[in-house]
Every structure is written in C-alpha cells, then in structure tokens.
Amino acid sequence: MDKQKGAGVQRNIHLILSVFIIIPAAFVYGFSPDGYFNILEITPPTTDLKSVMRALMFLYLGMALIWILGIFKSRWWTTATLTNMIFMGGLGIGRSISILIDGMPSGLFQVGLIGELILAAYAAIQLKISTGNKQQTS
Numbered sequence: 001m002d003k004q005k006g007a008g009v010q011r012n013i014h015l016i017l018s019v020f021i022i023i024p025a026a027f028v029y030g031f032s033p034d035g036y037f038n039i040l041e042i043t044p045p046t047t048d049l050k051s052v053m054r055a056l057m058f059l060y061l062g063m064a065l066i067w068i069l070g071i072f073k074s075r076w077w078t079t080a081t082l083t084n085m086i087f088m089g090g091l092g093i094g095r096s097i098s099i100l101i102d103g104m105p106s107g108l109f110q111v112g113l114i115g116e117l118i119l120a121a122y123a124a125i126q127l128k129i130s131t132g133n134k135q136q137t138s
Contacts, residue, residue, distance in 0.1 A: 011077075014122045015067040018084055021115070022060045022067075030057025040106075063087055078130065081123050089120035 009016070028036050033053040037045050045053070063083060070080020095113040099105065 011126060012071050014084055014088075014119050014126060015071050015080055018088065018119055019064050019067050019071075022064045026057040026060035026064070029053045029060070078127070081127050081130070085120050085123035085127065088116045088123065092116035092120055 030053060033045050033050045036053070037043070066076070066083050067080045069076035070078075070084075092113055095105070095109065095116065099113075104110070
C-alpha cells in the first residue's frame with residue numbers, strides 16, 4: 001500500500017464499504033438475475049432485462065476496481081473518491097426521484113437509499129478534507 005498522508009480506514013472507509021457492498025450486488029445482478037427478480041417478486045425477466053443486469057454487473061465491478069485502486073494506490077485516491085461520490089450520489093438521487101414519482105419502495109431499497117446518500121456525503125467530506133490539506137501544504 002502506498003504511504004498516504006492521513007491514510008487509513010477513516011480516509012478510505014467509503015471506498016472499503018462500497019467495495020464490500022457493490023461486488024456482491026454485481027454478482028447477484030449478473031450471475032443470478034432470475035433469483036434476484038424472484039426475491040423481489042417481479043415477473044420473470046426477459047432476455048433483454050437479463051442483458052441489462054449483466055451489463056450492470058460489469059459496470060459495478062469496474063467501479064469497484066477503481067475504488068480498490070484508490071484504497072491501495074495514493075495517486076488513484078482522488079479519482080476513486082470522486083467516482084464513489086458521483087456513483088453513490090447518482091444512485092441516491094435516482095432512488096429519491098423514484099420515491100417522488102413512483103412511491104415508497106420496499107425496506108431494502110429504503111436502506112439502500114440511506115446508505116448511498118451517506119457514502120456519497122462521506123466521499124464529499126473526504127474530498128474537501130483532502131483539498132484543504134493540499135492547500136495548507138502549498
């Protein structure tokens with residue numbers, strides 16, 4: 001692991017938690033879309049919907065790779081944190097819009113919304129701290 005100023009769990013917790021959440025979700029989406037839709041009691045997915053789920057799997061795995069690089073390589077940390085903030089914030093905003101338009105989802109998705117917004121906010125805070133540290137050392 002690269003030596004990072006202020007490196008450690010506190011600086012990387014948003015990335016670590018996101019990796020541990022996103023990788024299992026990716027595998028469920030991609031390797032078992034039928035099982036996922038059965039749990040949610042959704043009509044059996046079409047071939048097109050399964051294709052979307054498998055594409056999402058690799059989008060999620062690609063994001064996780066960037067976040068893992070950010071955890072272990074200091075030169076990737078800002079990119080990883082910025083993409084984490086945008087990714088989690090985007091999911092949270094999308095779910096919030098869905099609540100306004102479609103109504104309240106199940107408890108699982110409500111918990112997901114809260115988690116996504118917390119992770120996005122924490123990433124933003126870490127970026128602000130990192131930017132402040134760079135300005136102080138200049």
